Amino acid sequence: TQLLEQSPQFLSIQEGENLTVYCNSSSVFSSLQWYRQEPGEGPVLLVTVVTGGEVKKLKRLTFQFGDARKDSSLHITAAQPGDTGLYLCAGAAGGNTGKLIFGQGTTLQVKP
Amino acid sequence: DTGVSQNPRHKITKRGQNVTFRCDPISEHNRLYWYRQTLGQGPEFLTYFQNEAQLEKSRLLSDRFSAERPKGSFSTLEIQRTEQGDSAMYLCASSWTGGFYEQYFGPGTRLTVT
Numbered sequence: 684t685q686l687l688e689q690s691p692q693f694l695s696i697q698e699g700e701n702l703t704v705y706c707n708s709s710s711v712f713s714s715l716q717w718y719r720q721e722p723g724e725g726p727v728l729l730v731t732v733v734t735g736g737e738v739k740k741l742k743r744l745t746f747q748f749g750d751a752r753k754d755s756s757l758h759i760t761a762a763q764p765g766d767t768g769l770y771l772c773a774g775a776a777g778g779n780t781g782k783l784i785f786g787q788g789t790t791l792q793v794k795p
Numbered sequence: 796d797t798g799v800s801q802n803p804r805h806k807i808t809k810r811g812q813n814v815t816f817r818c819d820p821i822s823e824h825n826r827l828y829w830y831r832q833t834l835g836q837g838p839e840f841l842t843y844f845q846n847e848a849q850l851e852k853s854r855l856l857s858d859r860f861s862a863e864r865p866k867g868s869f870s871t872l873e874i875q876r877t878e879q880g881d882s883a884m885y886l887c888a889s890s891w892t893g894g895f896y897e898q899y900f901g902p903g904t905r906l907t908v909t
Contacts, residue, residue: 725900781896785837
């Protein structure tokens with residue numbers, strides 16, 4: 684069974700601080716997505732990483748895929764209150780189904 | 796195209812009643828997925844369609860759950876004889892067959908079974 688574990692589960696920081704969220708597995712994934720979800724809404728796709736060692740930047744967000752494609756991290760620089768939300772990592776399961784295996788999420792609160 | 800839409804957004808029902816949810820995917824997408832999310836957890840896969848064919852169902856999908864995508868466009872998810880444990884957010888997503896499995900989610904249907 685493929686599992687993704689995210690850490691930390693909860694993070695409360697002040698505006699302007701930096702943070703890193705981790706997503707780990709013992710399984711290899713062909714690709715990994717990061718989503719952000721607000722209360723009462725569906726997840727919104729932020730980025731997809733597909734190559735081991737790949738780094739992608741989206742403004743103040745930096746995403747990295749581990750060399751072995753088993754883990755990933757999300758780093759936010761100078762967090763802002765608008766970054767508050769639930770961050771989810773999701774890996775594409777084996778085969779050609781495209782179904783996603785999600786981590787349990789990291790709830791981020793950025794205080795002004 | 797405005798993205799994936801789901802209706803209703805909220806549904807409150809009494810235990811034992813049947814409920815049906817609808818999902819309209821992004822029009823160019825041929826794959827459609829249903830997930831369930833409970834509080835404090837990530838979404839869990841339920842089932843998916845490629846065009847009108849239902850290709851996989853999770854063991855989470857008991858016999859009380861049925862999903863259809865009759866013309867390869869919109870999909871419905873029906874829950875019969877609802878139980879309190881069915882209370883959750885039901886999410887629909889769509890994607891292309893190719894690419895890297897990026898899925899685009901709708902806003903979800905929040906089900907509360909009383």
